[in-house]
Amino acid sequence: MNLILLGPPGAGKGTQAKILTKKFAIPQISTGDILRSAVKEQTAMGLKAKSYMDSGALVPDDVVVGIVKDRLAQPDCANGFVLDGFPRTVAQADALKQMLAGLGKLIEHVLSIEVDKEDLLGRITGRRTCRSCGRGYHVAFDPPNVAGKCDECGGELYQRDDDREDTMRNRLAVYEEQTAPLIAYYKQESLLRSIKGVGSIEEIQRSILNIIEGCSV
Ligand code: AP5
Secondary structure (H helix, E strand, O other): OEEEEEOOOOOOHHHHHHHHHHHHOOOEEEHHHHHHHHHHOOOHHHHHHHHHHHHOOOOOHHHHHHHHHHHHOOHHHOOOEEEEOOOOOHHHHHHHHHHHHHHOOOOOEEEEEEOOHHHHHHHHHOEEEEOOOOOEEEOOOEOOOEOOEOOOOOOEEEOOHHHOHHHHHHHHHHHHHHHOHHHHHHHHOOOEEEEEOOOOHHHHHHHHHHHHHOOOO
16 A cells, blocks of 8 residues: 655644554655654765754755655565655655656555644644654643653653744745645545544544545554
8 A cells, every 4th residue: 555644744644654554564654754863863864954954944855755766665665655744845746656657656545634723833842752763742632651751662752853833834834835736736646635634643543544445443
């Protein structure tokens, strides 16, 4: 199953992608996670990406397209993948189409998770992320069992640099300008399904499963 999760920052793409990867044993390909790990390791790509990420801007298309091209060629993508945070521009969507054609694959569903701006701000400012395994939490909506510690690996929870309110507002503006046009793009390809992203994490997962395989959790 080859899926794209589309939606503004804080819509719940990462949260839902992690549940899908466990259920279907397919990898989550999060360009944000890959870039954050490159920044942490101070690779050449990470150093290039950092200033864009800190300001809430998009990292240049050629960098992220290269990341996804390498990742999709890995053997664990043979039975499917969940793309989380990619594509984010029409140029990235065109590049994806081309790389999948080269691999003899197709996108089966593009799920657009829709959440109002005010809810997004609340989600992002309350988000905490595990430094070790990257799992996301929310201080009120999805808290860890022990404050500050990841339930899965015991890692330290931290607040992402780009989750400050001023950067978040810029990320939302960038989404509207550069990523929202993908809704029309995928509608035209008859791949787009919209999902109401408000409700419990489980309810939203159920809506996703209803679409992708007509089953429930
Ligand atoms: P990225 O890491 O992709 O960030 P994003 O798209 O802004 O998305 P987020 O990770 O903020 O949100 P999410 O939708 O995954 O929500 P989550 O599940 O965490 O990108 C970061 C940066 O990297 C970009 O700004 C850019 O610079 C660069 N980048 C990445 N990809 C790129 C690309 N393709 N091209 C160019 N640049 C790129 O949930 C959010 C919070 O809400 C959590 O606390 C969660 O616990 C909570 N929550 C989730 N679901 C619910 C619910 N149903 N109810 C209540 N709370 C909920």
